[in-house]
Amino acid sequence: EKNNPKDFFNNPQHDRTKLFLSQIL
Secondary structure, eight states: OOOOHHHHHHOOOSHHHHHHHHHHO
């Protein structure tokens, strides 16, 4: 599966994704 950057940032559905985003932000 390939995740598009737009979809990745626009749809942070998973808690792990949110955690990842909060770490880089």
